[in-house]
Amino acid sequence: MTGLGITGPAAVLLVGLSFRSAPVPVLEKASAAAADLAALEHDILDGDCVTEAIVLSTCNRMEFYVAATAFHPALDHVVETVASHAGIPSAELEPYLYVRYADKAAEHMLTVASGLDSMVVGEQQIIGQLRSAYQTAHDNGTVGTTLHDLTQRALRTGKRVHTETEVDVAGSSMVSFALGHALAELGAEDMSGRRALVIGAGAMASLASTWLGRAGVDHVTVANRTLSRAENLADHARQAGVSADAVSLTGLSGVLADVDLVVSATGAVGTVLSGEDIAAAQAEHNHRMVLVDLSMPRDIDDTVTTAGDQVRLLNIEELTTLAGDGTRDEDAARRVVAEELGEYLDQLRVQAVVPTVKALRQRASDVIDDELGQLIRRTPGMSDQERAEVVRTVRRVVDKILHTPTVQVKKLSSEGGSVNYAEALAVLFNLPAGSSAAVSRSVELGDAGLARLGSMLSGEAS
The missing domain is CATH 3.40.50.720 (NAD(P)-binding Rossmann-like Domain)
Incomplete structure (x- = not known):
């Protein structure tokens, strides 16, 4: 697997503070007026390892979701940008921040959209606020495929929670x-x-x-x-x-x-x-x-x-x-979140295999072209029709041989687990470096990767 400081495919990084982690005066300083969101999102994008950005700003939380190609540089940049916007030193802001990466960042957005991290458990207003945050970022041109897919999944999850459970029965907002x-x-x-x-x-x-x-x-x-x-x-x-x-x-x-x-x-x-x-x-x-x-x-x-x-x-x-800590029908709501998160992560794992499969098929195509070129040079008397039939036959044989491993690697990757099948495939066939995406960035990161900001993690929102 790649190291924490090495760039690679984008993963979602969340840096946030909310009523759970920060006192109101700090939240006030970090908050952004609607008119300032565009500039803030573009400032966040002004980092080498940040490719997308969405800012979720509500009356009791400020959350900064970015697509990051490297964890540490992106985290440093986001924290420094937020601190600069708030007008306070990074060292003073860090104890109130919580950080999520990859799987955990996705889980947090789905939980927030479901109202399970709200001051009033199950409140529905957060769905509209997240939708508005996405639309603002989309209009600003700071959203790409990574955050689009995650946000749409979160909005779907929130809608399901409020349709299928009674978590919000005591109050909608x-x-x-x-x-x-x-x-x-x-x-x-x-x-x-x-x-x-x-x-x-x-x-x-x-x-x-x-x-x-x-x-x-x-x-x-x-x-x-x-x-x-x-x-x-x-x-x-x-x-x-x-x-x-x-x-x-x-x-x-x-x-x-x-x-x-x-x-x-x-x-x-x-x-x-x-x-x-x-x-x-x-x-x-x-x-x-x-x-x-x-x-x-x-x-x-x-x-x-x-x-x-x-x-x-x-x-x-x-x-x-x-x-306080409302607990109305939370178990049913969290089951919905877990189900949607599982489907989302399966989707990511399958997408992560695609570059490897493409690289494998390209390698096979290169081998075919090379071998057919040699065959043509050795058989000058072969007719064009005969050559065309040989080409079709060879390509059919290779496609049939590759069909099972490509189907299996997608299937096995979607099931999760500790084995990175895409990476294994890349090693077995000696595919070009970078063709295998890290399937589970949160496993790569681990607690050790976050220990650098221990003070921030000690103030995580639950």
């Missing part, structure tokens, strides 16, 4: 989980007789608006930097039978004193609500107010809690604690 706790903080079973403010107009804000409507909210105000987008979301709410209006972010001060619940989910850099904003609202109308911050970086400054004991803030840090 982070939004429903957070707003369910917000209701408890209000001491209410629903939103009847209450008013809400939704800040943002993206997917999470839309989910929040829908949830509030189903909870019987009296009125929803949608606020956004671009007023037209806020008006669009408010119009959708009205079409669903919910009383709603829209304001720009500059109009927040005129709304806060009248709302019981604030949900903020924007892509803003910097806070949207300050302690002074909430203090002014409470001075005008002292009442129970729950603020839910679903953004990363945070939209709502922690100082809002100093506005009085009537104000309660639920942000990602708080929600992480509340989420």
Whole structure:
């Protein structure tokens, strides 16, 4: 097998940090606004051993998936790029990172897509977020065959998990989980007789608006930097039978004193609500107010809690604690993940054999051409028709001889195991160097290969 530092066929490398491995301030620094993703992905691609890149950015995780032709150089490059983007030294970031390679990287993406690594176990929103991450990378031109195949398999796995199991029966998203706790903080079973403010107009804000409507909210105000987008979301709410209006972010001060619940989910850099904003609202109308911050970086400054004991803030840090370790029907979901992962790895093993099979057939073709050339020189009296028949016969014989070993090497490789049949075939027939791809990169790597970043591995997400 090839060594860790030697380039070869691309394998998937994951470098990530999430609510499981890093505190919120570190996550905030590493997070990327949608407008910055293209530049970040291209910066990640600007490494000799990185050929593809996808960045999965959510409110509680940042994961960087790359196709790497060599482990160590690619890992160094990704970590340095992420640290540079975050504005902190690599040495300070590394303890919060987790690393996966080859089989383990694939397993992690499938697990994430299934909602099994989410703050709310089984939540479905992550599927849309992964699909969006893939589309962004595709539009940026940073996705090739390796990450395309893995992402499509992960999306398929997530869909199967939510269709075939009940892992998400208690809540479909982070939004429903957070707003369910917000209701408890209000001491209410629903939103009847209450008013809400939704800040943002993206997917999470839309989910929040829908949830509030189903909870019987009296009125929803949608606020956004671009007023037209806020008006669009408010119009959708009205079409669903919910009383709603829209304001720009500059109009927040005129709304806060009248709302019981604030949900903020924007892509803003910097806070949207300050302690002074909430203090002014409470001075005008002292009442129970729950603020839910679903953004990363945070939209709502922690100082809002100093506005009085009537104000309660639920942000990602708080929600992480509340989420705990959900275990709803996880076994069935993990069986689906294992099945899909097995099929994906079988597919990779078969693909890894293809270069060897092609090299073997090319070697046979070269031998045939050489021998036929000698035959023609030795038999000048042979007619063109006779030569053509000899050529067909020789090629049929060789094809029949090669048929069984090529079929068998694909079959045996798809079954896995410790034997690298493609490599064995290459050695037996003395095929050109590089024609045999390493079938299982994770076996090559092993724990020893990752020990170089022991501090990072000690902070792995489960």
